[in-house]
Amino acid sequence: MHATVKLDALTSLRFFAAAMIVLGHTHGAFGSFGLATTLSLAQGVSFFFVLSGFILAYNYPSLSTAAEIGGFLKARIARIWPAHIAAIVLLYLLTSSLNLGALSHLQAGFTALANLFLIQSLIPLRDVFLTFNGVAWSISTEMFFYLTFPLLITSIIPGWKAKLLFISFIVALFLGFSIAWNIPADDASSQVSMMGLLYVNPLVRLLEFFAGILACGAYQKIRANADGKPASLFSVVECLTVALAIGAMWLTPKLTTFLGMHGVIGTALNYYLIKSGSFVFFALLIVAFALGKGILSRALSNPLLVLLGEISFSLYLVHMTLFQWYLANEPYFSNIPLYVRGPAFWLLALGTAFLMQRAIENPCRKLILSINKTSISKGLASAYPAKAIGYMLVAVSLIVMLKTLPPMFAPQxxxxxxxxxxxxxxxxxxxxxxxxxxxxxxxxxxxxxxxxxxxxxxxxxxxxxxxxxxxxxxxxxxxxxxxxxxxxxxxxxxxxxxxxxxxxxxxxxxxxxxxxxxxxxxxxxxxxxxxxxxxxxxxxxxxxxxxxxxxxxxxx
The missing domain is CATH 2.60.40.10 (Immunoglobulins)
Structure with missing residues (x-):
């Protein structure tokens, strides 16, 4: 049985996680008010993984039959796959490139299939998992989570402690491998690196996803005893968990230095902490805001913030394509002040994400879920009413504008x-x-x-x-x-x-x-x-x- 209460505060938090990633990728061009150089903004992906585990456990407390598992997987594919493919199409339309570098035709064909079936994160080579729309590696990792989710919540494998111990052992195993084989921490390496083994690898990131599942279990127990407690208590807890999460994002990149850990062990541990070191604190924050009883969670229930959270998935998928488009056309905008260019980029990214969500993500999800339930014509009519078609036309107009407008800004x-x-x-x-x-x-x-x-x-x-x-x-x-x-x-x-x-x-x-x-x-x-x-x-x-x-x- 699926949960019916919508957790608006958590939906809004998705936007802030996506914003962390966008800031981390674009701060070199637009700045980030010092956030990108002070905090490990790459951990926004970690937040998404923890939140994903929480939301899935909340909405699917049990999957006991093959039909339920099939319905779950169908819903997950409908959720992520259409927007993933649309983002690749957008990449080609705006940049005339598929981000394949110097790959041979055979290699390009292989990576195309890997991206099509969302298995690229299983292959620890940068030339595979960062091809096409590079940020989609995390969507591939999410797909692995979806496949393992029924096993993680089933009682066939006894006890959450045993599962936690086993998954933690896998993380330790990959850390040990990176140390024993002295795997380089260079993210630009075309060979096997820590990026492929510790950052992209779904077997390693599964720990964060499972932490979200455990956080949902803790939330269910806390919620049952939360009634009657003063709102001020929950407000304090929310502020405290935010402070802890921010503090962890500041501390984790520096922790090995503070502890005097150097050499290959320090390098591997530091790499892991930079990318994933705050996930426990993210889990605490998610539980606190899921309760929805404090001042911050009530503020996050604002409809505008909820909308931003709803388009955060599309924002994540399109932001690097738009950033590549900007860099390619940067000379056209040289006379526009930086304080204008930065906000303009954000407006463009948010607008594109909104159109992606309304023209592709939502309609295609409805269409896929309607398969075997109604005829194709009725499914299309339901998925694409006049409003959705209007959004599609606006999206096409935006793409045309982005292809033709930049020269108008160039100073003559x-x-x-x-x-x-x-x-x-x-x-x-x-x-x-x-x-x-x-x-x-x-x-x-x-x-x-x-x-x-x-x-x-x-x-x-x-x-x-x-x-x-x-x-x-x-x-x-x-x-x-x-x-x-x-x-x-x-x-x-x-x-x-x-x-x-x-x-x-x-x-x-x-x-x-x-x-x-x-x-x-x-x-x-x-x-x-x-x-x-x-x-x-x-x-x-x-x-x-x-x-x-x-x-x-x-x-x-």
């Missing part, structure tokens, strides 16, 4: 003080043009003490230029023979819009043998055999390379 004209100086003092009387896309508007050559020349070139973008184009800068003798050259990617053109001006710099050597540099050759190409055509007073290579008289642009 010069993008730097160097560009302003160059255009002001070294504008060319006749501006050579490369194809229909780029015009050279200013140029200067400065002699360095080493005898080399620093070539500074100011360009104006006439129309968007795709990534991959290369600027070839050639130092030429009087016969237009190359003395030295620099071929570099157009470093900024792909992130600018029409009308923007920017600077490219090349350093070239002095004379070669008896040849003296007298000219400068410039070409832009995607295919080396076919540079852009140019419009210039002087050019060669059949109108494919601009020629400038070096003496006309040299400066002291």
């Amino acid at each position: 004209g010069c993008q730097s003080e160097q560009c302003n100086y160059l255009v002001k003092n070294f504008t060319l009387s006749k501006s050579p043009q490369f194809g229909d896309s780029v015009r050279l508007i200013a140029a200067t050559s400065r002699k360095a003490t080493s005898g080399s020349s620093n070539i500074e070139l100011a360009f104006k973008l006439l129309q968007p230029l795709p990534k991959g184009y290369i600027l070839a800068v050639h130092l030429l003798d009087k016969n237009s023979e190359i003395i030295d050259k620099s071929d570099t990617y157009f470093s900024k053109s792909s992130s600018l819009r029409a009308g923007d001006e920017w600077v490219e710099v090349a350093t070239l050597g002095g004379k070669s043998g008896n040849s003296q540099p007298e000219k400068l050759g410039l070409a832009i190409y995607l295919d080396p055999s076919l540079p852009m055509s140019v419009e210039s007073p002087v050019s060669d290579y059949n109108g494919r390379r601009v020629i400038l008289d070096l003496s006309s642009i040299q400066s002291n």
